[in-house]
Amino acid sequence: MHPFDAVRARSVVKTFGDVIALDGVDLDVAAGQIHGLVGPNGAGKTTLLGLVLGLAAADAGTLEILGMPMGRALSVADGVAGFVDGPGLYPTLTARQNLMTLLALRGERTSRSREVDELLGRVGLAEVSGDAVRGFSLGMRQRLGLAAALLGGPRLLVLDEPANGLDPAGRRQVHDVLTDLADSGATVVLSSHRMDDLASLCDEVTLLSAGRVVFSGPVHKLAAESGELDYRLITSDPEGARGVADGTPSLRRVTARNGSRQGDEQALVVRGPEAALDRLVAQLIGAGIAIRELGPVVPPLEAAFLALTGTEADINAEETTR
Ligand SMILES: Nc1ncnc2c1ncn2[C@@H]1O[C@H](COP(=O)(O)OP(=O)(O)O)[C@@H](O)[C@H]1O
Ligand SMILES: [Mg+2]
Known part of the structure; x- marks a missing residue:
């Protein structure tokens, strides 16, 4: 159905001083897939997602995003959206103003305000859309960050620990949004330190431990590894x-x-x-x-x-x- 990999990493190495955060990582994510990165704290998930988002460059190895090789220059590839370490939001603005400001920064001001309201509804923030983000819980920020990432209609969505701070209802909402997105042909790569967050959502998972891939494949095959x-x-x-x-x-x-x-x-x-x-x-x-x-x-x-x-x-x- 989809002829190419949305993400293709080969032998990727990333170090921070003496710390080897990624130690020869391969990753294949087929277009249209929801792919989970799982691993304990410090495994390298955020580092890898940061490379995919173009926030940092690998020390060695190759990385192709949506069919394009990532160079040394730090930039988000076309069609890619997401965040690591929590979304960047304007605390004094309301949820709605945050999204409208993002549109304004792209020169799209008023024409899409209906879409903004619809997005806020989809991520479960309709009722607090007029509240300042300053007072938002972690889970509400995560959902607003998701809405912000969706504004641009990404072909590849990258989310670092999106389930953090979400209650079960919020989790279900985020699941639904991501599943809809994947059904429309976009690719989602997300991380979690908890297996159960990802099992029901992901087509495939990659398990990282201390910067190395210890498993990659369908979830049911991982269960057989136990x-x-x-x-x-x-x-x-x-x-x-x-x-x-x-x-x-x-x-x-x-x-x-x-x-x-x-x-x-x-x-x-x-x-x-x-x-x-x-x-x-x-x-x-x-x-x-x-x-x-x-x-x-x-x-x-x-x-x-x-x-x-x-x-x-x-x-x-x-x-x-x-
Ligand atoms: N900016 C940084 N400076 C120094 N060390 C870092 C930095 N970012 C990550 N690390 C180290 O790299 C390793 C992997 O971190 P990270 O990718 O954040 O793991 P995870 O997201 O799986 O918890 C850890 O040992 C962490 O301490
Ligand atoms: Mg992390």
């Missing part, structure tokens, strides 16, 4: 279930580290391949033990993220950031 998972079972007979689990080949009982919750003294947590879990379930049923709950302790995508990036922190950080 290897052995921990599964948590609640049964009608905890003691009997433990006995059955101990007799199941390739399966071992473990003590859950993450995801402890109420009733866990009754829970059985086992680790092993899916096939071994299937055998356990069959044997439990055969033994007349009812299974009341069964699921992975950590969702497969999150488990793959943790395994490939070698981090544990994000899962535990989850409660505090929401």
Whole structure:
């Protein structure tokens, strides 16, 4: 359908003094795709998006944006919009005035005021369109930044951690806007330090860890990278279930580290391949033990993220950031 890559990076290196922020990164984003960059803090996501936006130049490697090679000169390529590290907004102006000012700067003043109102509605800011941006929450700023980026009708939209500060309703709104944009043929590249932000939205993800790509491809393939998972079972007979689990080949009982919750003294947590879990379930049923709950302790995508990036922190950080 789309003959070219909207983003094509090869062996991109970017250093800041002694810090190697990007260490030979390849990235392919097909036109019309929503592509997620995932990785823990410091992985290099913002640096890479900054290169795509032309805010900095790579030290080595090549980068093509919308089919054009990025040179040494710092400039946003034609058809590209977005921001890293939060959008640049005028705090004393209202949301609507911010967008109108952007249009005015491009010499388009009044002719598009209907479009501005429509955009503000789409990102869920209609009711606060007359309020000064100074009083906006992080999530409201993110949404206004998105509207500002959409004003120019970008063919490639670049967003750094757009889900930061958004409540679930805001998140859904942003998802819808980005999905509509991609449906119209534009390409979206966005980042997050959380896998679950991106899983439902992205066609493909690239997982960065310490400046290197540790995975790139469709989300369902990433889930398959998680290897052995921990599964948590609640049964009608905890003691009997433990006995059955101990007799199941390739399966071992473990003590859950993450995801402890109420009733866990009754829970059985086992680790092993899916096939071994299937055998356990069959044997439990055969033994007349009812299974009341069964699921992975950590969702497969999150488990793959943790395994490939070698981090544990994000899962535990989850409660505090929401
Ligand atoms: N302007 C800068 N000066 C010095 N170091 C930087 C700068 N920008 C990023 N870094 C370093 O580069 C690495 C990658 O950072 P960044 O791209 O911001 O990661 P992420 O967005 O994934 O959290 C980090 O070690 C960070 O400290
Ligand atoms: Mg960042």
